[in-house]
Amino acid sequence: MATTAQSPAGTHQWSRSPSAHKALEAHYAANPDTRPDYPHKWDTSRSDIYFENRWEPIFKEMRAAGPVHYIPESPFGPYWSVVGHKAVQHTEALPDIFSSSWEYGGITILDDLPDIPEEERMRLPMFIAMDRPKHTGQRKTVAPAFTPAEMKRLEDDIRQRTGETLDALPRGEVFDWVNTVSIPLTTGMLAILFDFPWEDRDLLTHWSDWAGDTELATVRALDETRRGMLREMAAYFQLLWAERAQKGEAPDLISRMIHSPAMNQMDPQEFMGNLVLLIVGGNDTTRNTMSGIVHALDRFPDQRKAFEEDASLIPNAVQECIRYQTPLKHMRRTATQDTELFGQNIAAGDKVLLWYNSANRDESVFEDAEKLDLRRENARRHLAFGYGIHRCVGARLAELQLRVLLEEMHKRRLRVHVAGDVQRVRANFVEGFRKLEVEVTEF
Secondary structure, eight states, X not given: OOOOOOOOOTTOOOOXXXXXXXXXXXXXXXXXXXXXXXXXXXXTTOTHHHHTTOOHHHHHHHHHHXXXXXXXXXXXXXXXXXXXXXXXXXXXXXXXXXXXXXXXXXXXXXXXXTTSOGGGOOOOOOGGGOOTTHHHHHHHHHGGGGSHHHHHHHHHHHHHHHHHHHHTOOSSSOEEHIIIIIHHHHHHHHHHHHTOOGGGTHHHHHHHHHHHOTTGGGOGGGHHHHHHHHHHHHHHHHHHHHHHHTSOOOSSHHHHHHTOTTTTTOOHHHHHHHHHHHHHHHHHHHHHHHHHHHHHHHHOHHHHHHHHHOGGGHHHHHHHHHHHHOSXXXXXXXXXXXXXXXXXXXOTTOEEEEEHHHHTTOTTTSTTTTSOOTTOTTGGGOOTTOOGGGSOTTHHHHHHHHHHHHHXXXXXXXXEEEEEEEEEOOOSSBOOEEEXXXXXXXX
């Protein structure tokens, strides 16, 4: 096994329950009147449209009316929706005008709530939520973990773990692809990147879910539970930091931070923020695309047939599946000055939402955008990884994991059929599957 770190648990028992999903569902079951209200028909911050998979027509109607729209009222306050591919790309290309900094509001639709005391606010600075020049130095620290050379070094391990996972799949029975394939493969990859104790790797998924759920973060009754989960995450990683600080340079992400002038003086909140970024970015996105791939191939049997008949399609299929799935729906920017954006007057301080899921369905760029097309010539134009200085630093690793999964499925002539319950994630930030019951056969 690639990881060698020992668990720092000692006598401490790290919390593994409740899960973020179960905590939120239990809260709403007990308090049905507290579900948020969405008065505007184009308020795409509502999570039910994603849970019920009915978001595409809403964005299509918005794009037909223009690339940028003002939403005056939502549970997250007023905001601008940027829904066109060209407009999203243009906004991303102007980071000095459209800030990512946590000091202005950060990268999600969430705002600081005025009724929360300062000492109780969970501000988590991270390099994706910073502007230049601080963003540049911290990104450069992490970027060497995702170079082509590092991908080559990691590929054999990824291929071995993927093959072993696929070989162990049950035959002739229905099982959950999310828990059996997507979560183990992505959690294992994160454990390797952090040199995280293997026996505790399930904690990475647990923390990712508590940190990355924007709707959960608006429920005041769950604030203390959420803070407790994130404090445990910070305590665990601080123990790993102390241990690695006694050692020399190493390729794992914690060691890279320790030996970086740009990151080794981080305060605890900033350390935790960057951990949340790397865990959510490395876990939710790839995990959900691994599920999205098999769901899409089942939904479009002609494309599954093309995949089965021609393995040379796999590199482009990876790009198309990422476009089609778009694992993170939005990123937020905040205007630093009065400006004009595709005919709309944006005021300094305004919240601007970049909807990647809509940009990747833009008919002016992608023909038949709502269909999966593994031969799509411009699939690489997708914006699922963002654009410009904040483009996903781990994009190569995500592409590698997905390519290897498709290659190993093809090598085994593995066909995956959706054969039972399909539950999507109820969220406006992460796009994914909570459960995907399938059965496997061979082609």
